[in-house]
Amino acid sequence: MAQTINSACNAGYSFLPIEGEKNMAVTCVRSSALDGWQRFMSSQGYRTESMKPFQNFAQADAEAERRIPLRGFVDFSECVVRDTKDVAIPWLVGRNYSLQSLGPVGDxxxxxxxxxxxxRRFVEYFALLQDCTDIRIDSQERTTSLSYRILDPNIWPRHQDAMFSFGILAQILCQGSTDGWDQVEFHFEASASMMTGDIQRVVDAPCSFEADTNMFRFPTRFLDRAIEPCDRAAPINELNRQIADKNRSSALVERLAQxxxxxxxxxxxxxxxVAREVGMSSRTMRRHLATEGHSFQQVLDECRMRQAVFEFRTKPDLSIAQIALRLGxxxxSTFTRAFRRWSGVSPQACRKQMAQ
Incomplete structure (x- = not known):
């Protein structure tokens, strides 16, 4: 699996390009994620028809079921903020986003x-909206956390898509009541300088940065707040069928990598x-991988190496030894040898080139 330093440190966005796998799936998001951006920005006086981010996706949102590359959407959200210099846009688009645009998940x-x-329904069926993303809800007795993190290590920067997703989640949270917002707090995986602008002022809540994941925390009692349901039945059986179909149609190496x-x-x-997580015994998993010409160790090593490059890019203050420990x-020295076999250069050399 040896690669040049350029390919190792500037990888493309196919999810897990293992040697011998010719048609790996590109991580995608439902194109309806674009809904609301143009409408909101036009309402704020922006001429979106002349803005490059919107020109790139001019036709995508015309087809609600179309799927677009996740990296393209993330780049789109980053470009919108960079071009307008308005860090509040993704958050406000999410807060005003029509949940009906989410299709059956929105229903x-x-x-x-x-x-x-x-x-919980938004979290449970989020995989139907966006690939390769860890989104979860964790409820304790007093506080509940909602976390969101794109898993594909080739996608960075990826700050504004988190603001957009948190805007949608905050919209749902506030359907019960806006009382108690002063008890909400946010954590972001990016640094404060990367996020640009006064994020704390945008979300009107305390914020911390350089966390392992994007998260916001609120009192657990908020979960019991009643909301007025729409007059359509929740298509739970259909959503469960779609989740099952998605899992069956996904390549095993993709599911394992996630x-x-x-x-x-x-x-x-x-x-x-890990085998249990993908719904099979370890013996069955190894047999399926062998049939496809792979092994679990190969998948694990590839993930570790690509995550290492991500850590070099996003955590410059961590030592090579600390990164090795984080990767298991x-x-x-074992990590250094493995990285050199994979990339053809040492971790130190790769990090140095990325810094330059």
């Missing part, structure tokens, strides 16, 4: 009778547990 959310059920990327710096990567290597 399920809108048919909910409480904030908690609406948020689990590995999600847990790489948080949990030990245990082959048995007990020895710094």
């Amino acid at each position: 399920a959310v809108c048919a909910s009778t409480s904030v908690g059920s609406a948020l 689990v590995v990327y999600r847990d790489l710096d948080q949990l030990g990567i245990d082959q048995e547990r 290597y007990s020895e710094h």
Whole structure:
């Protein structure tokens, strides 16, 4: 799997380009994610017809079921903020986004009778809207956290899509009531300088930066707040069928990579547990991978190396030894040898070139 330093440090956006896999899926998002951007910005006096980000996606939002590259959408949101110098736009687009644009997922959310059920449905079926993204809700006795993180390490910067997604989640949260917003707090994986602008003022809540994931936290009691449901039934059976179909149609290496990327710096990567996550025994998983010409170790190594390049790019203050530990290597030297085999250069040389 040796690559040049340029390909290793400037990888494209196919999710897991393992040697021998010729047609890896590009990570995508439903094109209806674009809905509301032009309308909101036009209402603020922007001439979107002359703006390059909108020209690039001029036809995409005409087809609600069309899927567009996730990297393209993320770049779009970054370009909008960079061109307008208005960091509030993604957040406000999300806050004013029509949930009906989410299709059946939006119908399920809108048919909910409480904030908690609406948020859980959004999280549970988010995979039908956007690929390769870890979005979860974690409720404790006193506080609940909603976290959102794109797993594809080739997509960076990726700050404004998080603001957009949090805007939608905040819209759902506030359907019950806006009381208690002063008890909400935000955490972002980007640095404050990368986010640009006064994010704390935009979201009107305390913010911290350089976290492992994007997250906002609020009192758990907010989940019990009642909301007025729409007059359409929630298409739960259809959504469950779509989730099952999506899992069956996804390449096994893609599904495994998503689990590995999600847990790489948080949990030990245990082959048995990862196999259970994708709905099979480890023996069956190994057999399927072998049929496709892969092994679990190959998938794990590829994910580790691409995540390493991501860490070099986004965490310049971490030492090589610290990054090796985050990736599951007990020895710094073992990581260095593995990275050199994969890329043809040392981790230090790769990081140096990226810094230059």
